[in-house]
Amino acid sequence: MRRHVQLRLATAAFTLIAAVATGCAGGAAGAAGDCDAPGVTKDAIRIGVVYPDTGAVSGPLQAARAGIDARLGAINAKGGVNGRKIVYEWRDDQGTPTANAIAARDLVEHQQVFGLIESTIAASGSAQYLSDQGVPVTGLAAEGVWSKYRNMFSFSYTTGAAVDTYGTFVKSRGGSRSVLLQTALSGGVSDVGTKLVQSMTAAGVSDGGTVSYTPGADNPTTIAQRVVDSGADTLLAITDTDALVQVLAQLRASGHAPKVVMAVNGYDAGLLKRYGAAMAGVTVPLFYRPFESSGPAIAAYVDAMNRFAPQIDQPQQDIPLMSYIQTDMFIRGLEEAGDCPTRQGFIDGLRAVTNYDAEGLIQPIDIAHGQGRQTTCYAFVQVNDAGTAFDVVKEQLCGKEITS
Known part of the structure; x- marks a missing residue:
């Protein structure tokens, strides 16, 4: 597999001194057993995985481990990284910062793990501690802390400036006025909603306001009427799919089907089996990259899921794919750290990468300069x-950051 070990000339001398001090003979393969970084042995690298196996958000994120x-499984089948297979211990954080x-x-x-993969919405609970300890982390950047700490890496951020890409797409589909349908869950949800509205406005799509909907507490017929009253021809949804389907059904039944419906989640073939034409x-x-685009990257992902994650009968899901990419990013960090990996070598090496594409699963990103910056290029499926x-x-479809 690809080897992009980017050793910066300015730190070459320091790296060599550090390698000698830890008993590594200049990164030679025969010295693998002499490395003494936490979690690193002659034959394996032990890492940690944190995700909500239980709790309020466990449902959608339980598939992350797959x-x-x-x-x-795919990298270990090829011998691992520099002859070491990667194994992991996992812990349940219940989706809360305290846990x-x-x-x-x-x-x-x-457990003395080398680093962590965090597929959670609660990484803020450990972010300061992991930064202080110099522990490398890859994961789901669902909180602002991912933009703050140098040891934390993600391939996509929800923080940072809004982008006009969403609005440009809606405009191209004939949308002229949008209304935001959201479930009031957290400040993070509100922030995503604000950025969506900013994107619409930047592209010339007027704002019809926000409608909050909590299934079980609100009447979907009443909520649909509020959407109609907004005068919007575009519905932006930050809800679970069940809530969106309920409101859509009422809108269509009343003859007010939106021209454009954009949901921030719901890309899951399993949902189509459940809801169908709704x-x-x-x-x-x-x-x-959409699964339907196929190609070598998607084929490799599906093959790995079928071989090493048989607990998932439908590999074409967004959560497993995202955790797959998070793991690929961790593997890239280990490759950058060299034959005798250290936590600091991982952080410095991965933070210097300027063209990371997860073996073709994402558009190339600049890790070195893009921390905290929102993705500007998206694919759209319907x-x-x-x-x-x-x-x-x-x-x-690529857009630009909204700077004013």
């Missing part, structure tokens, strides 16, 4: 009229 299993802090400390202090027309923006499949309606 993507990790698949990517590690996240406990899980991370246990993995670092008691999801027809729903568009989802993706910051990774549920067909029968509700049986997703069609790629835009392979790639």
